[in-house]
Amino acid sequence: MIKTYLGIDVGSISTKGVLITENREIIAHAYLRTQGQPIEAIKNLIKELFKDNKNIEIKGVGTTGSARRLAGVIVGADVIKNEIITHAVAATYFYPETRTIIEIGGQDSKIILLKDSVPVDFAMNTVCAAGTGSFLEHQAIRLGIPIEEFGDYALRAKKAATIAGRCTVFAESDMIHKTQLGIPIEEIIRGLCEAIVRNYLGTVAKGKDIQPLILFQGGVAANIGVKTAFERALGIEVIVPQHFLIMGAIGAAFIAQDYTQKTKSTKFIGENLLDINFKTKTFECRDCTNFCEVIETYKNTQIIDRYGDRCGKWSEKLPNII
Ligand code: SF4
Known part of the structure; x- marks a missing residue:
């Protein structure tokens, strides 16, 4: 074995x-x-x-x-x-010199700053969809271009169209407008990649001391157009590790x-x-003004976990697993 x-x-x-x-x-x-x-x-x-x-x-x-x-x-x-x-832990195993991790996933993005392999600062953006994988995928479907080819389109462009990066709604209407003006799709996609990077650097990474070695992870790291846009904006090489998705x-x-x-x-x-039949249920505790949404996990008919209660009133009745 x-x-x-x-x-x-x-x-x-x-x-x-x-x-x-x-x-x-x-x-x-x-x-x-x-x-x-x-x-x-x-x-x-x-x-x-x-x-x-x-x-x-x-x-x-x-x-x-x-x-x-x-x-x-x-x-x-x-x-x-x-x-x-x-x-x-994974980043510093493969690249011990890592100082910055850029992570852009399906619905959120984060930055992690490290010193001597230890995270010393981080920020997450779970609110704004602009620049996440879901938004890129939506645009790829809308344009009828396979998401895997999106990055190559961006690399073929000689220049970038200006696309608003602060919001998905503005970005999409900008892209539609630029298409109507006859601007090549490659330039629009490169503009979108640059807008994603501007959005990231202006929100989640705002005020952060980005130092090399920089790793780019998460689903959006598959997009060579976004990787290249980061390198242009930062003036530093950005490495996409082999196992960037996992x-x-x-x-x-x-x-x-x-x-x-x-x-x-x-x-x-x-x-x-x-x-085993696992399921989750939620209820709202109204025992104080916090109105916590408490989540229960069931294994068949037995409750095996509860969380979401800010005071511990419900989770403390079960063995704490964290
Ligand atoms: S779980 Fe605790 S903090 Fe949350 S509403 Fe109930 S009593 Fe208040």
């Missing part, structure tokens, strides 16, 4: 997972759409990762991403860590490995989690 560690990253748009060996070799990875159904996505991810890997023994599990807690209770995670930590999951697996090598045990439920 090959000893392996499982890392899972569940976000609002995508669910990612990896299996790594004790030598940190990636033997399987998967990237699926969450499609608003994180429990189904996690189960499908487990199926995908295990289908060609029957001769393995899971020695540790880590989860991350916005649904890390849900993923953690479902699979039986040994460690549950936020994306800042897991991205930093760095959070890799970091979670690494942390799980370090942790379980000390504890010598794992809480992993095993593949039989696929047969």
Whole structure:
């Protein structure tokens, strides 16, 4: 049996997972759409990762991403860590000199600044859709261009059309207007890539001391047009790591490995989690003016987790898993 560690990253748009060996070799990875159904996505991810890997023994599990807690209770995670930590761990493993991580995913973006491999500052933007993967995908569909070719279109342009970067609505109307003026599509797409970078640098990275070595991760890093626009704006090389889509999951697996090598045990439920009926329910607590939305996770009929209560009134009635 090959000893392996499982890392899972569940976000609002995508669910990612990896299996790594004790030598940190990636033997399987998967990237699926969450499609608003994180429990189904996690189960499908487990199926995908295990289908060609029957001769393995899971020695540790880590989860991350916005649904890390849900993923953690479902699979039986040994460690549950936020994306800042897991991205930093993976980035500095592959590139120890990393000082800046630019991460742009499906629905949010973040910047992580590191010193001596330790995150010292970060910022996230979960509010503005301009510049995220979803917006780029929407524009690709609208223009009838495969998203994989978007970056190449931008690189072919000799100059960029000016596209508003501060808001998706303005950006889209600008693009339509420029198309009507007969401006080549390549220039419009390059303009869009530059607008995404302007938006990022003017919001999430505003006031941050961006230093090399810079890694660009997350789904939007696949777009060479955006990478090039960052390099033009910053005047520094930007590196897209080989595993740019799954760095959070890799970091979670690494942390799980370090942790379980000390504890010598794992809480992993095993593949039989696929047969368990998990579901979540929410209720609003009105015991004070905070009106917290409390989320409960059920394993068949048993409540196995509660969170969302600011005072701990409900979650403290269950063992704390974080
Ligand atoms: S969970 Fe606690 S903080 Fe939230 S509404 Fe109820 S009593 Fe108030």
